Amino acid sequence: MERDRESTEKRLIDTIGHMIEQNGFEKIGINAVSAQSGVSKILIYRYFGSLDGLIMAYISKHDFWLNFEFDIPEGGDALPIVKDMFRKYVAQLRTDAVLRRLFRWELTCSNEIIGQLREMRERAGVEMIRRVSRLAGRAEQEGAVVATLITAATTYLAILSDACGVFNGLDLQSDSGWDTISKGVENLIDSVFAK
């Protein structure tokens, strides 16, 4: 008995972070969190209201969307900026296992937490597409479709990489495989811009 609420809360948040990283959000139970952290589960209810509250607290600390707030310049060449954006997106996906778990969770479940995150991401995404499309001198919808296809493809492959090593002969778990994918994305962007 330490009688230190702050460190107890931290212990819970750290524990659920590890659990999410390893097995994802889908199968987390409050008993398992309690057992693994060594904290009585009733304290989860007291301090966070519910398991969802604890998850929300963890997500709030683990800020996923900072890297998305690019500062798109008003003028200049759009091509390298767009390429750079997706290269960074892929890097973040490959690095951050929790981000992959979060996108996976979004596919199988609907709740308060996911709804909020979706709203944030949607706003940021639409705004970014608006700016980049203007910079590139293209119609907004054209930009939206291309951005959506590339984002969806890389997100899917990143999620899949945790469960499956190879897809259409591409190695999803090696740097060289992802290099091939990233170069494919850049070629795609080149082709679209050249048109």
Place this chain on the structure above:
Amino acid sequence: MERDRESTEKRLIDTIGHMIEQNGFEKIGINAVSAQSGVSKILIYRYFGSLDGLIMAYISKHDFWLNFEFDIPEGGDALPIVKDMFRKYVAQLRTDAVLRRLFRWELTCSNEIIGQLREMRERAGVEMIRRVSRLAGRAEQEGAVVATLITAATTYLAILSDACGVFNGLDLQSDSGWDTISKGVENLIDSVFAK
């Protein structure tokens, strides 16, 4: 008591089909299947060995991969063939809820069933890429990357459409939204082929 094994098995397979269509593979329990079908759960063990056996039996009857066995001609214009392929793929994804559930399941779970299906799909995918790349006179790896990106993107968006209505401003639940996506895919193919 009907004493008719065949119809009992059919009832179980039908029931699990409905359950998969509605809620996916992830949360199916043998008790729920038993209750919803009105068949004692012990009969599931007797007739199918396990819940996985029942799922496998259902999947075997619901043949997903027939449409994938395109007969790619040896000569001719590759462009309309490729476009047609992806248009059909999108149509199947949008039509078949169980197929979407299956792809979703593949992202969150690894087991015998998924392993087998993956192997089949991988073989078919690589073979198709080989043929189409030859037809188009392109390097196999270039074709593999483009095909992978388009397949991954459309699959992801189709899965997402069951949980989320809008993505980057695109309506994932309406025909017009998917028309936009499909036309984006065709533009992408045009751009790549034009290069």
Place this chain on the structure above:
DNA sequence: TCTTATTGTTACTAACTGGTAACAAAGATA
């Protein structure tokens, strides 16, 4: 010092999980 709020432990509930044993009813075979 007495009271009160906070932090934490233990033990419990009711509902549900996958899995099985024991039994009954029907049909086939000898």
Place this chain on the structure above:
DNA sequence: TATCTTTGTTACCAGTTAGTAACAATAAGA
């Protein structure tokens, strides 16, 4: 008729789930 196999029902098991009640220990404030 007597026996054996198949089909099906009922009731149970041990383990796990989310959630709570009751209580102990510590600290802060009056």
